[in-house]
Amino acid sequence: xxxxxxxxxxxxxxxxxxxxxxxxxxxxxxxxxxxxxxxxxxxxxxxxxxxxxxxxxxxxxxxxxxxxxxxxxxxxxxxxxxxxxxxxxxxxxxxxxxxxxxxxxxxxxxxxxxxxxxxxxxxxx
Numbered sequence: 001x002x003x004x005x006x007x008x009x010x011x012x013x014x015x016x017x018x019x020x021x022x023x024x025x026x027x028x029x030x031x032x033x034x035x036x037x038x039x040x041x042x043x044x045x046x047x048x049x050x051x052x053x054x055x056x057x058x059x060x061x062x063x064x065x066x067x068x069x070x071x072x073x074x075x076x077x078x079x080x081x082x083x084x085x086x087x088x089x090x091x092x093x094x095x096x097x098x099x100x101x102x103x104x105x106x107x108x109x110x111x112x113x114x115x116x117x118x119x120x121x122x123x124x125x
Contacts (some may be wrong), residue, residue, distance in 0.1 A: 052084075
């Protein structure tokens with residue numbers, strides 16, 4: 001596969017590029033399986049970037065959402081992910097474990113998701 005990367009400004013990305021071009025990259029951050037699978041791959045999701053359209057997969061998600069037993073629900077989501085592996089068209093180009101850049105003067109940054117940093121608790125010396 002040959003790819004030509006086109007960097008675009010952030011200020012218009014979501015309105016002019018995302019889900020309007022043939023291929024786009026986004027970072028979905030860490031989400032529970034239910035949120036990620038339903039937001040990114042369900043047919044009716046407005047954020048189905050890969051245009052994955054599979055009634056069988058949606059039925060798998062429905063079954064997992066109805067399951068009250070945690071271990072069984074976990075197994076159902078794992079089956080859904082295996083199904084995606086075999087049938088979907090998503091290209092995962094990177095995984096972000098933790099990305100934080102700070103000056104040594106910043107103190108009291110606790111380990112939380114980047115979108116949940118409690119900025120009001122930070123101190124700068």
